[in-house]
Amino acid sequence: MSKLDFSTVLAISIHDMKNSLNLLLGTLDELLETEMRRPSIEQERLALLRYEARRVNDTLIQLLALYRSLKGLYRPNFMPVQIYDLLEEYWLNNKVLMDYRGVECHMICDPDLAWVVDRYLVNCLLENVVNNTVRYTRRRMCMSARQSGDWLLLQVADDGPGFPAEMLGRQSFQEGAGFDPQQGRTGLGLYFCALVANMHGDERHKGFVELSNGGVLPGGCFTLHLPRLLPA
Amino acid sequence: MDTTLERKVVLIIDDFQNMRAQLSQMLESLGVKRKPDVAGTAEEALELLRSRHYDIVLCDYNLGEGMHGRHILDMARREGWVDVSTVFIMVTAENSAEMVMGALESGPDAYLAKPITKELLNSRVLKGLKRRSPMIPVAQALRQGDTRQALMLLDTMLETGRGERTDILRLKAELALDSGALELAEEVCEAVIREHPVAWAFTALGQIATKRRELPRAEGFLRQAIVVAPQYMPAHDHLAAVLELQGRSRDALEVLQGAVGRSWRSVLRQRRLGWIAMQMREWALACSAWQQVVELGRPTAEARAEDCFNLACSWLEMGELARAAGVLEEMDEVAASDPLLRWWAMAGRLRMAVHVQDDKEPALDALDGLMLRSIPPAEVRQALVDILRRLGEVTRAEVMRQQFQD
Numbered sequence: 268m269s270k271l272d273f274s275t276v277l278a279i280s281i282h283d284m285k286n287s288l289n290l291l292l293g294t295l296d297e298l299l300e301t302e303m304r305r306p307s308i309e310q311e312r313l314a315l316l317r318y319e320a321r322r323v324n325d326t327l328i329q330l331l332a333l334y335r336s337l338k339g340l341y342r343p344n345f346m347p348v349q350i351y352d353l354l355e356e357y358w359l360n361n362k363v364l365m366d367y368r369g370v371e372c373h374m375i376c377d378p379d380l381a382w383v384v385d386r387y388l389v390n391c392l393l394e395n396v397v398n399n400t401v402r403y404t405r406r407r408m409c410m411s412a413r414q415s416g417d418w419l420l421l422q423v424a425d426d427g428p429g430f431p432a433e434m435l436g437r438q439s440f441q442e443g444a445g446f447d448p449q450q451g452r453t454g455l456g457l458y459f460c461a462l463v464a465n466m467h468g469d470e471r472h473k474g475f476v477e478l479s480n481g482g483v484l485p486g487g488c489f490t491l492h493l494p495r496l497l498p499a
Numbered sequence: 500m501d502t503t504l505e506r507k508v509v510l511i512i513d514d515f516q517n518m519r520a521q522l523s524q525m526l527e528s529l530g531v532k533r534k535p536d537v538a539g540t541a542e543e544a545l546e547l548l549r550s551r552h553y554d555i556v557l558c559d560y561n562l563g564e565g566m567h568g569r570h571i572l573d574m575a576r577r578e579g580w581v582d583v584s585t586v587f588i589m590v591t592a593e594n595s596a597e598m599v600m601g602a603l604e605s606g607p608d609a610y611l612a613k614p615i616t617k618e619l620l621n622s623r624v625l626k627g628l629k630r631r632s633p634m635i636p637v638a639q640a641l642r643q644g645d646t647r648q649a650l651m652l653l654d655t656m657l658e659t660g661r662g663e664r665t666d667i668l669r670l671k672a673e674l675a676l677d678s679g680a681l682e683l684a685e686e687v688c689e690a691v692i693r694e695h696p697v698a699w700a701f702t703a704l705g706q707i708a709t710k711r712r713e714l715p716r717a718e719g720f721l722r723q724a725i726v727v728a729p730q731y732m733p734a735h736d737h738l739a740a741v742l743e744l745q746g747r748s749r750d751a752l753e754v755l756q757g758a759v760g761r762s763w764r765s766v767l768r769q770r771r772l773g774w775i776a777m778q779m780r781e782w783a784l785a786c787s788a789w790q791q792v793v794e795l796g797r798p799t800a801e802a803r804a805e806d807c808f809n810l811a812c813s814w815l816e817m818g819e820l821a822r823a824a825g826v827l828e829e830m831d832e833v834a835a836s837d838p839l840l841r842w843w844a845m846a847g848r849l850r851m852a853v854h855v856q857d858d859k860e861p862a863l864d865a866l867d868g869l870m871l872r873s874i875p876p877a878e879v880r881q882a883l884v885d886i887l888r889r890l891g892e893v894t895r896a897e898v899m900r901q902q903f904q905d
Contacts, residue, residue: 282561282592286515289614293521296616324614346730356612359619390612498729 274340281327288324295320296363303367314367318402325394329459332391336462343385343466345499350412350419351378353389357397358410364401365408375411382419383496388463395456396423396489403427409483417472417495424488429480438464438476460491467493502530503628508551509535512544512571513559513590522557522590525617529624541798544571548580552642555624556581558607560591569764572607574799583670584638586627590615633662637670646678665691672703681707698728705737709744717741732762739771751775756784759791766796773809785813793826797833804834804843805878811847820854827851842879845869849886859890875899 295317302310335341351374358365358372365372400408404425412421438461457476464474472494482488509531513519519537526535536553538544541562548556548571556575560568568589575581589607608627611619633656640648653671656662668691675684685707688700701724708717718741724734735758742751755772763769773788789810796802807830814823827847834840845866852859866883875883880899887896 285592285613286518290517290521292614293525293616321614344730346728352609355622356619359622360614360616362618363616498727 274335274338277331277334281331284327285324288320288327291320292317292324299363299367310367314364317364318398321394321398325391325398326455328391328394329455332388333459333462336466343388345383345385345467345496347381347498348384348386348389349378350380350382350421351376353386353393354410354412354421356390357393361397361401368401368404369406370401370404371407373407373409373411375409376413380412380414380419382414382493383498384419384467384493385463388466389491392460392463392491393423395460399456400425400427400487400489404486407484411483419491419493419495421491421493422482422488424482424484425486426484427486429485429487430478435478435480438478460489464491464493467496469494469496503625504530505532507531507554507628508533509555509557510538510544510547510553511535511557512538512541512562512568513557514539514563515559518559518590522615522620525615525620528617529621541571545574545799548575549578552580552582553585555586555588555627557588557590557611560589560610567764568607570795570799573765574801579642582638582641583634583666584631586624586631588623588627630663630666634666634670641674646674650674665697669699672700676703676706679710681710696723696727698724698731698734701727702731702734702737705734705741709737709741714741714745718745730761732758732765732768735761736768736771739775743775748775748779752779752781752784759788763791764795766792766799766801769795770806773806773813777809777813780816782813782816786810786817789813793833800836802833804830804837804840807833808843808847808850808882812850815850815854820851824851839876839878841869842876846879846882846886849883849890853886853889863890863892863895 295313299310299313299317302313332341354374354376358374362372364370397410400423404427406426408423408425410423412419414420434457438457460476464476467474474491474493477490477492479488479490480486482490504526509526511519511522511526513522516539519539523535523537536547538547544558547553558568558571562568562571572581572587572589575587581587587607589610591610591612608630609623611623637649637652637656640646640652650671653667653674656667657664657671668687672684672687672691675681675687684703688703688707691697691700692704701720705717705720705724708714708720718738721734721738721741724731725738728734735754739751739754739758742748742754752772752775755768755775758768759772769788769791773785773792776782776785776788789806792806793802793810796806807826811823811826814820814826827844830840830844830847834843837843845862848858848862849866852862884896884900887893887899
């Protein structure tokens, strides 16, 4: 290897760590499934472990994506993606945890709906949003996507307590809003989502992220708005 | 439990032993009865794919040692080891930007990003099988070389509504094109485009026009394909070929450079670029293209001695003697199984002698020795004639040229 820059080192390390996390998460899923068949107080702790492991996983991906994008090393790859598959992936990847928490997930999306997106970036975004929603919802969550004119609206809604008032509305990625390490909340996740949305766009329209309460379900609702793009 | 998976023959390709075990275990819990075959390296994978037909292949995208799942898939499809009835699922460490989704060209049926869950694996495998299973009889006919039977089966499927319509039409167009039934292929593509403009159909029309020697028309179709889906690489490759046929090497070079910029992990594309770059005397570009051919082709034994020779020649044109010598030294290892190895090694030594005069006489002696034992193969002759001329051995060159003229 001739050019070993930091991005490469980071990518290799993350690749490595993700292999380990993959095994960790797989094993946790198995344990959780076994535990669910008998009443045990360990379940809650396992579920928490799983949530945290997934968070580490998500943060690693974000870190890499952010680093690459800030250094101008990431070249987005816009192409048509089957949105149903994209959503289903996050539903099924979190199904064990959902089943454990007794969360019912609904998907509302035309199986033929395709949209030009950067799959990698939108995946990273969903990973983040879904993991959080599964944690904070009560009984139900709903993942939906539909086309509205020249925009794709992708929503993840829950019946949890909803977002605090100060977080509502359109999310800007310029100001470092919401960074509050004291609260254990760095806001990195939301910043990342807004950045991903913003990267989807042309001179006229840019994608954006909006938080609201009380949509299809009474709790919080995350909406990603993406304009129609040409494949590039 | 669902019995769909019970009798499926599965191959798992991953360089990480724990991952192989985990996937294997997941499949077992999903109902796969026969223990999956496993491969830890590209070589093992290709060996297994060659030796038997798999229903399902799970392949890690990043196999280490410069070997990528994409490369295995391309090669296996080209050789027919992975056919229209095989479900091929790519496993990736991250939701990589290099993923090109399955609906397109020769991509996999699905990508699975780690961490993988049983539920998602199940859903993707079943979805793949649902799409691929109706194609099993077609694949069997094709394995026996019976294109007519395959086409008949596809027509029956269209009539009865079995299988995915777009897949069937696409395969029908491909088979018609390959067997020279240009009218039929054209008819299918035009019908598809009327419903929905897709890149593969425009590309096929471009290929049909090329076969009919209607080159400007072919160029038009291929450019349309690229507008519809810029990431559809076959359109770029065919466009470059059409431009070359029109004698527009400079344009072809540009198209290939763009294509390599999008998707560089293709030995064939890099080799084409190498040839045109040499022809245009763009030596830096030629060096990088041949370097890629050698590196990418090495693990799969696709790299040839001639590729090393071309790389060495390009380095020499850049004045990089030491690098050229290094490439020639490695030729034995890179292209160990190439039957033309000793001839290209000979050509390489003579080409070096153009710059290293001391070795000129010994190299010529070696050539004579080699020619006493065998005739220079057709592929190497022109290169040898050119080099002999450059060495000032005009008579030898002329003898070589005339002696072996067909």
